[in-house]
Amino acid sequence: MQASTAYVTRLSMERGTADQKWVALVDVNNFYVSCERAFAPRLRGRPVAVLSNNDGCVIARSEEIKALGVEMGTPTFKLKHLVRRYRAVLLSSNYPLYADMSRRVNDVLSRFSEWVEPYSIDESFVHLPGFFTDTLKELGQAMEQAVLKETHLPVGVGIAPSATLAKLANRQAKKKTQGDRVYLLEADSEETRNLLMKTPVGEVWGVGGRLAERLHDLGITTAWQLREAPEALIRRRFSVTLARIQWELKGQACRHVHSDDTSRKQLRVSRSFGQATADQQDLAEALRTHVNRAAEKLRRQKSCARAMTVFLRTNPFNHDQPQHSDALVWVFEQPTADTAEMLHAANKLLRRLWRPGYRYHKAGVLLMDLADQSAEQLTLLEQPEHLARRIRSERLMQVMDEINRTQGRDTLVMGLNRPQAPWHTKQENRSPAYTTAWRELPRVAAR
Template structure:
């Protein structure tokens, strides 16, 4: 039985590539992107990898190279990366019947209804068009299952002879040859401990796993690994998810730029996180029944007192109103805050989500209550519409203080070229 092909489009060195779109002078330079608060390297260009810089390297260890001009380290610019990811998706949607984002830089695409030749041609079209329309280089892997598509994408990226596009049919010699040369640890979903357990069964390569009996694998290991075996054999075992499927919980959290125990700063941070969570909640047309708030001290600072509390506050009724959610979050903060501690992180999580369009109303609702709910929905809709048109944060509840401790430290962030009017690129004569 033959199955429709699934493609995986993976953006190459995505964060660095986003920066290079607007700063061509960074091409061919060793470039690294730092984590929140400029702590460590979380993304590397090929040139930086070639210098031996590992993922997670503390930024201060590379400062000498930065001072010498040998490398460039930039602060994370997530607003830019998110917008560029959306642009990549828009290009893919022009050519594919279905697109499912897997991460900010990886997206699965459907190739339903195409024969092998047409599928390969379309994959090559995606490879060219994404680069042409967004400036982001990608590689494309195509196969009958997601696991094989992942391996095909890896081959397209690692092996120049594929020209950025690799298609595996699942039962051909090319698939077998690739699986024989692929270590178990490079198979999607096979972790280090599982590699060690499989080695005892003399299963050491992706091809060995592919040849294993699925039922035996299920009995000795798990149903998840059985699905991996079947996918390596070319049988898809999971449907593409609806990219608009609602999440079951929503969390917004962030590490602070510096430690703080100041109540006003913690309240401001919680207010911003609650507000952002409420925006996400409305975007997926849900209501929340409860709010969780947490604080964290730095467990690595043993010279400081440790205290990392959390508490859940039930809402009076399911809602997506920012005002109600913020009030509940602030109430939760007051319940867990204790003086004498310096916190490094705070967060808000919305729990027990329900579909806003299917929520059961009480028969005892008064006309005034129903009218208040309708006014709330109109107000929040207007707020979201203004922020969508004018930019996030244009209209918000409460003004954050400049240089507050909870703001991220991003001393080397580039402009948000595509989302902020005052940071648009300009052409000089």
């Protein structure tokens, strides 16, 4: 039995079973930067920023670089002086590493609860039924320490009776500068009341800017005022969603954290190029990469697509260049998740879309009208050879996915792409994919 599992079992046995249900929001602090620091201790204490695709602007910041006044979205060229003056480090985004580290965090959390709900790449809700209040702080500390020990990622843990209150508790946990980063909110405590009175209603999870303005018109400016507002008024003037948020602020869990990805009806993969290109071969390679990625995602969520859109466009901000933007749709004879079938369709559409003389800046694919793979029905009119071909295709895709899962992303793909092609995104300062590519594993030299 894992140590954390034994710990939770011990708490349950010692304290009995409670009727109250609790939920913890576990959020990795400065996730992208923390992932980089986990494998490069030299970055600790230094100003660090992670950059967007093509190294265009800042998408993640360390506390040190925030203190230098760097805002999200700051263009990279404006930060060069920080590198010289403050030894700031600017890193290209490394999404394979971040995704795998997110999975590892959730693996650790799953030993504390059978119900872990990822909300985003750096946040997960951990449902904790059956615990008394006086055990929760200790449990949160155990989760924080286990994640830090096994992944080297620092987290904040906010615990409350509902997801909305857990969000607010997590925000308070991350503000702590000493000791553990665990914060507990009870539904009707004086501490909760004081926090809600200080929280602007626009900062409540699920209350956007326009909704906050409408609430302000009614004199509701804080989270506490929203909680205490007449329920009939909220239901009459607003949607049922806001009524659920009101109940959540009272500690009544009544909202789903995250919708199931398999319910999506579309799946899009696209990316701007590192350099604009007029070469049809470059576009074919870019689309081949996008189709491989989209098909893999489709199979992972156990879906298949009935149609696919391929689109191209030039850079609309280059006013001195001729402009072209177009898209075409391919409808498959049968819903499919076969990479080869999608590549065949994408190549046919590209030949119809491409126009000589235009420098294209972006290309992508959109899989549409998705269906659950398990619900797909074989037609009675399907010929035996077609059925045999489909079974071979499914087996081939399973082998590809298993090899890529165990040996690293893109170990096996359909089609060969040139590593230095201009459509590749700029990643001049990308760290290695330490956990997902064999050739990029950390190396230790013995002396």
